[in-house]
Amino acid sequence: MLRIQFEQTGGPDVLQAVDVPIPDPGPGQVRVKQAAIGLNFIETYQRTGANPMPLPGCPGSEGAGVVDVVGEGVTSHKVGDRVGYAAGAPVGAYAEYYVLPAWKAVKLPESIDFNTAAAIMLKGMTAEMLLMRVFHVKPGQTILVHAAAGGMGTILSQWATSLGARVIGTVGSAEKVAVAKANGCAEVILHGQEDIAARVRGLTNGKGVPVVYDGIGAATLEASLDSLGLRGMLASFGNASGPAENVSVQRLKFGSLFLTRPGVFDYTSNPEELNASANTVFEAVAKGHFKVQVNQTFALKDARAAHEALEGRQTTGSSLLIP
Ligand SMILES: NC(=O)c1ccc[n+]([C@@H]2O[C@H](COP(=O)([O-])OP(=O)(O)OC[C@H]3O[C@@H](n4cnc5c(N)ncnc54)[C@H](OP(=O)(O)O)[C@@H]3O)[C@@H](O)[C@H]2O)c1
CATH class of the missing domain: 3.90.180.10 (Medium-chain alcohol dehydrogenases, catalytic domain)
Structure with missing residues (x-):
């Protein structure tokens, strides 16, 4: 074979x-x-x-x-x-x-x-894990999904939208904005070009989001943490840009944040x-x-x-x- x-x-x-x-x-x-x-x-x-x-x-x-x-x-x-x-x-x-x-x-x-x-x-069950068990997304919440035009991102964005959430997506290029929007993202941020956390604060009356789904890893780690609201959770589920490393426990005290690195298996x-x-x-x-x-x-x-x-x-x- x-x-x-x-x-x-x-x-x-x-x-x-x-x-x-x-x-x-x-x-x-x-x-x-x-x-x-x-x-x-x-x-x-x-x-x-x-x-x-x-x-x-x-x-x-x-x-x-x-x-x-x-x-x-x-x-x-x-x-x-x-x-x-x-x-x-x-x-x-x-x-x-x-x-x-x-x-x-x-x-x-x-x-x-x-x-x-x-x-x-794999991707669907990972989305189920992330949206329903790692953090349970509820109607009316605004959430952040990175790489929203990708394999995981298109499933997460659509499914979270159908659960009643408002999804802010990030994408790496202007061509992917339309893909993210067609998959349910209400707002799209160009990561690498825009200040993600500042945009998220602007879109949430300064509050930040209760959960960030981050499959990009190293390149977005800090922006993801900075985008969280009080007691928000960073679900760091992948490392497309390299591993997200070295988060100090002390870093989580500003907002009483949660950090998890879930794996579907x-x-x-x-x-x-x-x-x-x-x-x-x-x-x-x-x-x-x-x-x-x-x-x-x-x-x-x-x-x-x-x-x-x-x-x-x-x-x-x-x-x-x-x-
Ligand atoms: N934890 C788990 O159980 C689990 C299960 C399945 C998947 N995952 C993770 O989910 C993430 C997405 O997986 P996928 O298979 O659906 O891939 P994908 O999202 O279709 O492709 C990866 C995307 O990441 C973005 N990206 C940002 N920085 C990058 C870089 N330096 N190099 C390459 N890509 C970069 C790109 O989108 P932009 O151009 O828009 O930035 C790229 O299209 C991966 O991190 C994967 O490991 C985790």
């Missing part, structure tokens, strides 16, 4: 398309013949070594397809089941076939097609949590709380070009790799 792997960590050019034997599932596992694979920023951390993994490594944590073999002892799944997954371990979804623990292979409702599933299993760490989160996402899609926008599709063998586009900030919405 075709598998994307890297012998050493580095830039997108370390990604190679190789031919390897199709893996067999062990006890308690299923094998998925993949129809679509989600492209996520986290895979750039896998490739660069920011998220260390054994070499040769194969990136990838999200996808969808059909179960084609079940391992010993598996009774929950059968051959032919349509499934989707967001699996932190084992990493390695950039392949035509993928083996994972059966409990992590979520059965898809008929209404969710493979491309949609491959775009929402810690919020879907058992079958109950995983299925509850996935079902909330499926229901939100069915009810139209957010629409999945697959704006870029790459052949799996072109994963390198996909990483270049993602890291080059050339993508909007979600992207897929098709085996």
Whole structure:
């Protein structure tokens, strides 16, 4: 089968398309013949070594397809089941076939097609975690979402808007303003060009926001903290610009702030949590709380070009790799 792997960590050019034997599932596992694979920023951390993994490594944590073999002892799944997954371990979804623990292979409702599933299993459940559990967004609140035109950003902005929040989004270029607005942002700030915190204060009568969802990391850390209102929460959930580091505990005393660094796999760490989160996402899609926008599709063998586009900030919405 075709598998994307890297012998050493580095830039997108370390990604190679190789031919390897199709893996067999062990006890308690299923094998998925993949129809679509989600492209996520986290895979750039896998490739660069920011998220260390054994070499040769194969990136990838999200996808969808059909179960084609079940391992010993598996009774929950059968051959032919349509499934989707967001699996932190084992990493390695950039392949035509993928083996994972059966409990992590979520059965898809008929209404969710493979491309949609491959775009929402990781990003949708992360949005559910952020909007409903890390901080529970309520109608009437004004919130700040960074990288609002990206994969996570377009889902967060739409879903939060449907929950009744007013979303201030940030984007990195003028071309992305329209994307953010089309996805529910009431206001859009150009990060890197405008003073984010000053704009947020201006848009909130000086109060600041109760929550900031920050997947950019280093470049926006200070502005995110400065944008919070009293007892506000910074949910720092990613590092697209590099890790957000060195926040002093004393820094949080100005406004009695909360800081958390949530990861979706810690919020879907058992079958109950995983299925509850996935079902909330499926229901939100069915009810139209957010629409999945697959704006870029790459052949799996072109994963390198996909990483270049993602890291080059050339993508909007979600992207897929098709085996
Ligand atoms: N914690 C979790 O469980 C979890 C789960 C899923 C995703 N995430 C995180 O969520 C974030 C978004 O992921 P995604 O897959 O949806 O990616 P994405 O938002 O589609 O792409 C990343 C975006 O970050 C912005 N950005 C700002 N500074 C950047 C820089 N120096 N280099 C590259 N991009 C930069 C760019 O948008 P602009 O051009 O508009 O700035 C870019 O489009 C990532 O940090 C990811 O790690 C976390």
